[in-house]
Amino acid sequence: MGLDFSVIPKYLDIVLLGALWTIAITLGAAIVSFFGGILLAVIALYAHPVVRWPFRAFSFLFLGTPLLLQLFLIYFGLVQIGIDVPAFVAGVIGLGLHFAVYNSELFQTSILAVDKGQIEAARTLGLSRMQALRKVVVPQAVRDVIPPIGNNMIALLKDSALVSVIGVSELTLSAQRAIGSTYRPFEFYVLVAAIYYIINLGMEAVLRRVERRIQASK
Amino acid sequence: MNAQKPFIDIRHAKKSFGTLEVLKDINLQVDRGQIVAIIGPSGSGKSTLLRAINDLDPLSGGEIWLEDKQINMDLPHRQYERHINEVRQEIGMVFQHFNLFPHLKVRENVTLAPKMLKGLSDAEANALAEEQLTKVGMIERIDYYPSQLSGGQKQRVAIARALAMKPKVMLFDEATSALDPELVEEVNLVMKQLAEEHMTMIIVTHEMGFAESVCDRVLFMDQGVVVEEGPPEVIFRNPKSERTQNFLRKHLAGNQA
Numbered sequence: 001m002g003l004d005f006s007v008i009p010k011y012l013d014i015v016l017l018g019a020l021w022t023i024a025i026t027l028g029a030a031i032v033s034f035f036g037g038i039l040l041a042v043i044a045l046y047a048h049p050v051v052r053w054p055f056r057a058f059s060f061l062f063l064g065t066p067l068l069l070q071l072f073l074i075y076f077g078l079v080q081i082g083i084d085v086p087a088f089v090a091g092v093i094g095l096g097l098h099f100a101v102y103n104s105e106l107f108q109t110s111i112l113a114v115d116k117g118q119i120e121a122a123r124t125l126g127l128s129r130m131q132a133l134r135k136v137v138v139p140q141a142v143r144d145v146i147p148p149i150g151n152n153m154i155a156l157l158k159d160s161a162l163v164s165v166i167g168v169s170e171l172t173l174s175a176q177r178a179i180g181s182t183y184r185p186f187e188f189y190v191l192v193a194a195i196y197y198i199i200n201l202g203m204e205a206v207l208r209r210v211e212r213r214i215q216a217s218k
Numbered sequence: 219m220n221a222q223k224p225f226i227d228i229r230h231a232k233k234s235f236g237t238l239e240v241l242k243d244i245n246l247q248v249d250r251g252q253i254v255a256i257i258g259p260s261g262s263g264k265s266t267l268l269r270a271i272n273d274l275d276p277l278s279g280g281e282i283w284l285e286d287k288q289i290n291m292d293l294p295h296r297q298y299e300r301h302i303n304e305v306r307q308e309i310g311m312v313f314q315h316f317n318l319f320p321h322l323k324v325r326e327n328v329t330l331a332p333k334m335l336k337g338l339s340d341a342e343a344n345a346l347a348e349e350q351l352t353k354v355g356m357i358e359r360i361d362y363y364p365s366q367l368s369g370g371q372k373q374r375v376a377i378a379r380a381l382a383m384k385p386k387v388m389l390f391d392e393a394t395s396a397l398d399p400e401l402v403e404e405v406n407l408v409m410k411q412l413a414e415e416h417m418t419m420i421i422v423t424h425e426m427g428f429a430e431s432v433c434d435r436v437l438f439m440d441q442g443v444v445v446e447e448g449p450p451e452v453i454f455r456n457p458k459s460e461r462t463q464n465f466l467r468k469h470l471a472g473n474q475a
Binding site for chain 1 (some may be wrong): 299311
């Protein structure tokens, strides 16, 4: 049996709809991971030990266990204790928190790299520590860490394929469904790979723009 | 006995880092409108003393008062934070390395604290920024980023940023030490202007000429103690202590070399 790409147009709408879900889930998880990462970094660096240690334990848990397992736990596990999360939301939260932990490591480094004189200047004006962090330190830290965060977001896009296992009809699962009715795995997997790649190119273009704008303000 | 309390009153200030005593029982009273220069070799404790005034480097012992308020009060952490944030609003500080906020434009550097802490509207804060930046001669650069400014310009913006909080006293921590020589004068001019407006100022400096022409009093510090203090003409022309004489001689020799 040779290759036959002519089956694709019939299923293209399903696959493209899957691509939209992939973009939506990536975007949602990216936002969670970005702000969650900042929050975790600030907690790791500045919070009272009583707050810091549970969060640190949480971080180790997310770093030290497979993302796949975390998704299973959030989607299938939480139902048992009465928390019924829709698959899409479970995917966004699972991916988002997982990458928030990675981002937090980057934010911590860049927060510590902000010159100590910055927080001193803010504090001498009368800002509280939190105000100084929010308005002076974190914005500078974020600015410095955009390129590596961007790399994490590209990894996030690729890992979003994992949420297919909890039944979110994203790109990978849509391909599997199309394959299920056509028995054409090669054709559809190649197509889907190409679509991931194109989304990635789009993300990189956006990142480059953001980086350029940051450079301009430096 | 002087019935009137001094504006700033530092009593028995002590500070140690581990076993190293950097401030040994310092006493300093500053009246409203007075301009005091603190000179001395590096490591003499002069910057530490200045930074103790707004609690950037908290004292290990002693008291610091601003009018009728004790700055380094003994309070539970939370209350102390609230207290010190209020106190710091009344004390402007200018740093050797400017410490402008690089991610904010000149305007926002000046408006940030008044907007956050005094609840000024955008319009009010802008008017305030324009007023202060005009005063330091930086109004044309209001929409620049700090990275686009020279050192002298940065320091003038830093002064405007501190003045925007309408402080009762201004602290200068070697404000011109990091500047190229040709940029020192523009910052000195702004400081002189403040002196003419009778702003209370404590100035840690290496510039003896400036200290002599602007200050009412000069303190010479060495190894954590005030060795000698008096009017500038006495300290610079006729110092009593041998340590002061040696320091000034070395300093002048260094400047000519």
